[in-house]
Amino acid sequence: MYDEHVLTDEGCRNVWKNGKKVGYCVNLKINYYRGLPICCIDQISLEVDGEKVDPSSMILQHNGKEYPYLEILKDDFPTDVYWLFGEKLRVVVKREGGIDQGRHHVKVTLGTRRSYTPTMISVCEKELTFA
Amino acid sequence: MKMDYDIKLGVSLYSYQDNYYFHKHDLEGCIAAAAGSGATGIEVMPEAMIPEWPYISDSFVDKWNGWIERYGVEPVCLDHFSDRAMWKNKQLSDDQLFERSVWYIKAANKLGCSLIRLLHNEHIGVGISPYRLTDVKIAERLLPICAEYGVTMALECHAPTTIDDPIHEPYLEVAEKLGLPFVGLMADFSSYEYCISRADVGQVVRKGGTEKIINFIRESQREAYYKGQPFVYEEIKDRVEKMKPNEIDREFIEFHTKSTGPASYKVLKDYSSKLVYIHAKFYDIDENGQVDNMDYPKIFQALKEGGYKGYICSEFEGNRRMNDAGWVDEIDYIRKHQKLMRKCLED
Numbered sequence: 001m002y003d004e005h006v007l008t009d010e011g012c013r014n015v016w017k018n019g020k021k022v023g024y025c026v027n028l029k030i031n032y033y034r035g036l037p038i039c040c041i042d043q044i045s046l047e048v049d050g051e052k053v054d055p056s057s058m059i060l061q062h063n064g065k066e067y068p069y070l071e072i073l074k075d076d077f078p079t080d081v082y083w084l085f086g087e088k089l090r091v092v093v094k095r096e097g098g099i100d101q102g103r104h105h106v107k108v109t110l111g112t113r114r115s116y117t118p119t120m121i122s123v124c125e126k127e128l129t130f131a
Numbered sequence: 132m133k134m135d136y137d138i139k140l141g142v143s144l145y146s147y148q149d150n151y152y153f154h155k156h157d158l159e160g161c162i163a164a165a166a167g168s169g170a171t172g173i174e175v176m177p178e179a180m181i182p183e184w185p186y187i188s189d190s191f192v193d194k195w196n197g198w199i200e201r202y203g204v205e206p207v208c209l210d211h212f213s214d215r216a217m218w219k220n221k222q223l224s225d226d227q228l229f230e231r232s233v234w235y236i237k238a239a240n241k242l243g244c245s246l247i248r249l250l251h252n253e254h255i256g257v258g259i260s261p262y263r264l265t266d267v268k269i270a271e272r273l274l275p276i277c278a279e280y281g282v283t284m285a286l287e288c289h290a291p292t293t294i295d296d297p298i299h300e301p302y303l304e305v306a307e308k309l310g311l312p313f314v315g316l317m318a319d320f321s322s323y324e325y326c327i328s329r330a331d332v333g334q335v336v337r338k339g340g341t342e343k344i345i346n347f348i349r350e351s352q353r354e355a356y357y358k359g360q361p362f363v364y365e366e367i368k369d370r371v372e373k374m375k376p377n378e379i380d381r382e383f384i385e386f387h388t389k390s391t392g393p394a395s396y397k398v399l400k401d402y403s404s405k406l407v408y409i410h411a412k413f414y415d416i417d418e419n420g421q422v423d424n425m426d427y428p429k430i431f432q433a434l435k436e437g438g439y440k441g442y443i444c445s446e447f448e449g450n451r452r453m454n455d456a457g458w459v460d461e462i463d464y465i466r467k468h469q470k471l472m473r474k475c476l477e478d
Contacts, residue, residue: 001451001454002152004455005152029152033145033148033179033451034145034176034178034179034212035178035179035184036178036214037214037217039217039218040214040216040217042219063182073219074218075218075219075220075221076218077217077218079217079223079231080185080186082178082184082185084182085148085151085152085178085179085180086151086152086153086154087182113216113217114212114214114216115212115213115214115215115216115250115260115262115264116212116213116250116254116255116259116260116261116262116264117260117261118261
């Protein structure tokens, strides 16, 4: 359905603070035909240039709000916060020094739970240029 | 042309999902597309196209009502998928799902929809959904809320089930027991497929399936249907095996050869007067303007003769079967589909 569009080529860049790189980010779109509560995300696993990204270093930003990735995986996370259909979910990876500007191989595995079908796992890999 | 039937045609905005997902059209654009196809009603999935969901502000309602007036369509139905699998280690309790369902009923009322398409636990049969959806006990608790807000729960009877499958009956019985007729059956045309759609053939071939094999099965299904005979896969299995199907073929065959043909048109006619809503599902339209794997003229004849009163909404599901090969022109598909349905009503 949207598997190949999960990882977008929009807005990949370093995240800066006080003139220094403190991380980098990619933007994801949902792998379903409607939006889902963010707590229905079963997993977001990132691999950059073959290296697994530490989940505890990931922060999600969406619709003007920010959530540490591990928080949204917790039972009882609010159910009224939605990942909007067609809208980007920004995944920020905290990492001193950020990422080298230029092309990198990025692989994301996105799992979402939905009402009447098993958890949908989408794998999307792309060469992306980070600003 | 004069129409003697109390049947109206609408569009589920789900049909325009790629236009929305890829930002070619926003909600207003989708409503405009539906109105432009000649439809007079719309169905909306709140989680897909209402950005402030689950809250609906007065200003959104004002905007919505403005579109309804501007485009001359009426709100028909709001979708409720009965999502329960909120967390990794636990799901919504019955009380929580009930409370959540109340959101949808209130939202439908706010937006002027008199129906919610409710995914009830048996909507695709028993034991298929990994989670328990809205069941009869929860539905029973929702009935008084529906009565208060003037919203009816439409129970979608999706293939492999049909409208006459007894698994849907308990919902109607509980409504009757309480004297609250705010739940009813909804037919989905998926029950009336008589062969594999070309949209599915294309997709499985792009995944590595064998075109010759899948088309052979499709042709066998069509032949059986037009001869008025049931399709029995066992009868052609040897010939399929000789063509050496690969794993992708086998998986596809397993899923697409269980049905022996469309559900009964006679039953559809008999049930027509008590259906509350209908999804005219389709995947592809052929060169003659017909849906390529369902007999729309026969289906509509049954609905007209049976006295169906209400909306039939286009539900285009070809997008997700074909968009791996490129852009799917949902707007044009719906335009053709509405034209076909108007013709079926007039004939």
